[in-house]
Amino acid sequence: MSQPSAVPAAPRIPEAVHRRRWVVLGVLTLSLLIVVLDNSILNVAVKTIASPAPTGIGAGQSELEWAINSYTLVFAGLLFTAGLLGDRWGRKKVLLFGIAVFGAGSALAAFSGSPGELITYRAVMGLGAAFVMPATLAVLMNVFEREEQPRAIGIWAGSVGVAIAVGPITGGILLEHFWWGSIFLVNVPVVILAFVLMAWLVPDSRDPAPGRIDVPGVFLSVVGLVLLVYGIIRGGELADFTDPTVLAPLLAGLAVLIGFVLHEKRSDHPAIDIGYFAKPAFSAAVAAIALVFFALMGVTFFSAFYLQSVRGYSALQAGLLILPIAAAQLVFSPRARLAVERFGARVVCAGGMLLVAAGLTAFTFFDAHTPVWTLELVFFAQGLGMAHIMPPVTVAVMQALPREKAGSGSAINNTFRQVGGALGVAVLGSVLSATYRGEIEGHLTGLPAGLRDTAGESIEATLGVAARLGPEGSALVAPAYHAFLDAMHVTAACSAAIALFGAVVVAAFLPGRRAGGPGAPGGPESVAKPEPESDAGASAPVRS
Numbered sequence: 001m002s003q004p005s006a007v008p009a010a011p012r013i014p015e016a017v018h019r020r021r022w023v024v025l026g027v028l029t030l031s032l033l034i035v036v037l038d039n040s041i042l043n044v045a046v047k048t049i050a051s052p053a054p055t056g057i058g059a060g061q062s063e064l065e066w067a068i069n070s071y072t073l074v075f076a077g078l079l080f081t082a083g084l085l086g087d088r089w090g091r092k093k094v095l096l097f098g099i100a101v102f103g104a105g106s107a108l109a110a111f112s113g114s115p116g117e118l119i120t121y122r123a124v125m126g127l128g129a130a131f132v133m134p135a136t137l138a139v140l141m142n143v144f145e146r147e148e149q150p151r152a153i154g155i156w157a158g159s160v161g162v163a164i165a166v167g168p169i170t171g172g173i174l175l176e177h178f179w180w181g182s183i184f185l186v187n188v189p190v191v192i193l194a195f196v197l198m199a200w201l202v203p204d205s206r207d208p209a210p211g212r213i214d215v216p217g218v219f220l221s222v223v224g225l226v227l228l229v230y231g232i233i234r235g236g237e238l239a240d241f242t243d244p245t246v247l248a249p250l251l252a253g254l255a256v257l258i259g260f261v262l263h264e265k266r267s268d269h270p271a272i273d274i275g276y277f278a279k280p281a282f283s284a285a286v287a288a289i290a291l292v293f294f295a296l297m298g299v300t301f302f303s304a305f306y307l308q309s310v311r312g313y314s315a316l317q318a319g320l321l322i323l324p325i326a327a328a329q330l331v332f333s334p335r336a337r338l339a340v341e342r343f344g345a346r347v348v349c350a351g352g353m354l355l356v357a358a359g360l361t362a363f364t365f366f367d368a369h370t371p372v373w374t375l376e377l378v379f380f381a382q383g384l385g386m387a388h389i390m391p392p393v394t395v396a397v398m399q400a401l402p403r404e405k406a407g408s409g410s411a412i413n414n415t416f417r418q419v420g421g422a423l424g425v426a427v428l429g430s431v432l433s434a435t436y437r438g439e440i441e442g443h444l445t446g447l448p449a450g451l452r453d454t455a456g457e458s459i460e461a462t463l464g465v466a467a468r469l470g471p472e473g474s475a476l477v478a479p480a481y482h483a484f485l486d487a488m489h490v491t492a493a494c495s496a497a498i499a500l501f502g503a504v505v506v507a508a509f510l511p512g513r514r515a516g517g518p519g520a521p522g523g524p525e526s527v528a529k530p531e532p533e534s535d536a537g538a539s540a541p542v543r544s
Contacts, residue, residue: 013145017203021143025152027197028136029159031099034190035129036163038106041171041183042068047308048180048315049118050460056180063115065429069233069422070119074126075133076418077226081218083134083411084271088213091135091142091407092204096195098131103191110181134410141398141406142205149399150337154391158333162326169323172316207404217271220260225415228253229422236426239434272408276400281345284509285396286412288349290420291502292389295360295495296382297424302432302488309459310368310481324376328383336391344512345392353503355385360499363492368481396510424495432491433458439483443476459484 013021046064049056059067086094105124112118137156144152174182231250235241241250264270276282307318339348359382366375394413401409437456444452447465455465455476462480466473 013143014203017143020201021148021152024143024202025140025155027194027201028140029156029162030190030194030197031095031132032136032156032159033163033166034099034102034187034194035132036160037167037170037190038125038184038187039068039071039167041167041174041186045171045175045180045183045315046304047460048175054179057112057115057118059115059118063119065233065236065425066119067115067122068425069229069236070123071126071129072418072422072425073226073229073233074123075130076229076415076422077222078127078130079134079415079418080221080225080271080408080411082131083138083407083409084213084218086131086135086138086407087207087405090204090206091138092198092202094131095135095139095202096198098128098135099191099195099198100128101125102128102132103188103195104128106184106187106191110183110185112181133414134407137394137398137410137413138406139202139205141403141409143203146399150340150391150395151334153394153398154334154336157336157390157394158330158387160329160333160390162330166326168319169316170319172314172319175315207407212269214264214267214269214271217260217263217267220256220263221271224253224256224260225419226253227256229419232419232422232426236429239430239437241427241430272405272412279400280509281396281511282400284505285393286416288353288389288393288502288506288510289397289413290416290423291498291505292353292356292386293417293420294424294427295356295498295502296386297421297428302429302491305459305484306366306488309463310484321372321375322379324380325383325386328380329387332384332387333391336388337395339388340392344510345396346507346510346512348388349392349510350503350507352385352388353499353506355381356389357496357499357503359385360492360496364489364496366488367485393506393510424498428491428495431494432487435487435490436483439486440479443479443483 017024049059049067050064051058082094082098102125105121105126105128109118109121109125112121137153140152140156141149170186171183174186227249231246231248231253234249235243235246238246240246261274264272264274277286303322304318307313307321308315313321336348359378362374362378362381397413398406398409436459440456440462444455444462447455451465455462459480462476462483466476466480469476
């Protein structure tokens, strides 16, 4: 029986909003840039922050990880709640709140007097970012019509590439001319500009019928995510996931999240409809997000040490060297939708995962003399792979939910990204740390016990001890390089295996190209359907 021809639904976006949608997207990407920029700057600055005062604040390996992970812990724990509040109270309101808190945390972090203060203020920044990240994508979904959303999401995802480029380069320039705190202080003027532009240009939107708030569900989601991420981070810190202080929060977090799922399935006003995860394409998309960030975040953490400690590049030079990752994402992310329309999400995302895996595998062959052009080619391949993963899977997640639940969809997207990234830093960081310590221990036998423990923490710690010992310590330098490279090779191989597993997942479960013609990135579910009305305005005139 032939299908009746579809009658195009009237646009739901008011004409005044529709006319300025690309300007609004620019403001949203500026907000996203600030959040991503900060983390990419910090990755370049870890070596400087680890240095003794006055150059840095003498942060140890564990403190450096917590400077990154305190942000992640708060961010991941509150993302889902922030998305729900945006849907309920208004996405513009939570966006303005988040950017203001992020700016205040940045200013405080800039003047941290100790690693403990830096960790605390990074947590404040994570609180602000938790309200910014889901709101930007949720607003995007409410200012663009469905057929334009893949292109807009591609640009939104591509802006991450800009941040990856601007962050390390900006960080390198700042660290060469100013003190380490300038990497956080630089956020403040950008935050002020973004706040003003948001207040002026970004329209507010919310779920017109949010129903009762699911207080038990919200509570369970926050507690479960915080416990889970804390356990992951603690395991990475100890390099031992069997320790009771690791197993307790991990198991408790998993138990609470299982309770959350059971509660949501039985609730008559759930915070999120768990039924969406029964759709293979939806589940495969969020799994792909988690897996690719698991694979890449650990590598991002050790890349700074490879480029600066082993290769001897400055922070600015290290930032310039990873420019191809950013360039590839900036150029190809907005165009990923064209590849998906031609080949389908399955082929495009699997190909992207294979490219990422190939780039990670290449790290297993890097040494202290690998040609720069080889590094650049590998970084470009990784960026190209990311550009063909993130836009299609983000579209698949966001278009699976009604527009009114855009905040929840964005929160799911970002929660899986953060949990995957935290796992990557913790697990792969543990592999790196354990392998390095095992390789270097044999060369530290002549040192006093206190120095031996310190020197075994990381390559930076070993080189620091060698410098303190003077001529006697020069014998530690070559073994430190060798031990780090061996550790990096093992960690990169593990990362590549995770990326390959991600390729299998997306190849098995993401939708392919529709037989009747080009398919949208979201797969079969992304064919235009009438959507429920919202306060965006159903009476807007039809636009051609």
